[in-house]
Amino acid sequence: MRPPHQRFTWAGAAGLLGGAVLDRLVPDPRRGHPVALFGASAARLERALHADSRPRGAAFTALAVLPVAALGALAQARTRGAGRAALTAAATWAVLGGAMLGREAEGVAAALEAGDLDEARRRLPRLCGRDPRVLDEKGIARAAVESVAENTSDAVVAPLLWGGLLGVPGLLAYRAANTLDAMVGHRSPRYARFGWAAARLDDVLNWAPARLTAALTALAAPAAGGSARAALRVAVRDGHRHPSPNAGRCEAAFAGALGLRLGGRNVYGTRVEHRPELGEGRRPEPGDIRRAVRLARAVNGLAALTAAACAALVPGTRAPLGAGSAR
Template identity: 70%
Template sequence: MTTEKGLWAGLVLDALAGDPRRGHPVAAFGRAAGALERRLYRDSVARGAVFTAVCVAGAAGAGLLVDATGRRTATRTALTAAATWAVLGGTSLGREGLAMAAALEAGDLEAARRRLPHLCGRDPSALDAKELARATVESVAENTSDAAVAPLFWGAVLGVPGLLAYRAVNTLDAMVGHRSPRYLRFGRVAARLDDAANWAPARLTGLLTVACAPVAGGSPRTAYAILRRDGAAHPSPNAGRCEAAFAGALGVRLGGVNVYGNRVEDRPELGDGRAAEPGDIRRAVRLSRAVTVAAAAVTIGVRAAVRAWSRSRRR
């Protein structure tokens, strides 16, 4: 039960403290990965594969070392809690969402535009209040899976090595997985690996969003209908499941034209509701927190049940 207790303790730590302002372990990993990239970079899929393999294997190896070091039950629980806290980002995600909501509700568009890069990579300079609200709700939806559900899922499946390896994969995707001229080839493996790692967690996020829809004043039936109809319309194989479920649960319409620097994407609309408004951000954050707790209950509960069943079989 040490892993299960550690995962719950890490979730509580994240809820109480969020991410540290300085010295975050994920930032340290990012700096190390950046240094390695400067040494290995070539405009090549093979070089990108080597880079990705070294970084992910290093993170998983660190997790195995933690498991080997923590032989005592209390030590292993504490180390698992620390690793879980380090890779979770749900609390910080919610805080950023609420800060954006406060800026928009105060009518401070400039402050809201300055905050948007904390949540997503699109260009905020020409966005009005409703477009900023849409961007925030979409980011909260997608990152509920990336920052909360997926770490809990992989922690329940593979323990500390799963936690650290998943965060490495997700961080590498953010660093080199985007479709820029520099990373089109070099970042391809990182991007595909991130898609694979998030396949199951994104679909779990969608289903849990349906179940938690009443928390945001929504209907599970409507949320499920939108998830089934629109989940595959998004260009991402995973983000669409989360965004469609949130759109249905919140009764809003997501999707549309997004500008990322010099790149413009015209994404399909998700949902049948009205355009997202600043007030919907607080509902989205509330829904995200409910989904996170539900994901912990499901993933950790299933892990505990499987362990109990395995022990009973051995007897």
């Protein structure tokens, strides 16, 4: 008989794979999604604790993330076998956003392909925070491709990797931290200091997943008619030029895999950023959004397999103290 700790790790692996499948098959509810409920609670906590202070922001981040991780650990400790697999699958479905990302990007692509620039501008804010009013067709296509690249890591690879390494607590804690970064981690007068801890935590948690995303993008490049060698070359050459320590790796890998040139001028309301160019191909066109989605879906599948392998193998490399051979 296989030792109990090994049975549990295989249950976690099965749950991660099952949750990834559920993300593709079961649409997110319009109301009452667990991540949305967490965001509403975190917003109330933020209003109660906010001050122009890094220590207050760090306290807010800890008070929002640690209870979620503890809840996940408690639930995981109370399940075994099929129950553990079901719990992990449900948590994985709740935290993944790959299917929604693909649908939203394809919606933008469909609007551009139909020549409906107004509709494409209306839909773009569901993908990224850029001001769509100043973007033409190619600007919207670039924004969509870059969003798919970055969010493939944030919405899929990162939660799966932390789920593979730490189980349900890893899934929930990562999604909580990433949600806080989206809420308060941006540079604005209100959050420049208060959101510092949330932004730095998100950077730390996404460091390894972003680089894994770049590697998986190279492996998946042929699925979108791209080059694995170009994906790796551009990721290594250009990834560090991006202002984000993590997003640049993903965007550069996608640029190389798809033969595109990303980066340039971005407008966020009254704020303008000039991003370094990544890649050496042409500028994205509407059809490239669908290619990026196809590439992202291939990366998602590889990420699910990688996470399942971590769940099955990493915890089982050391038996519990005092454990002997199975009888």
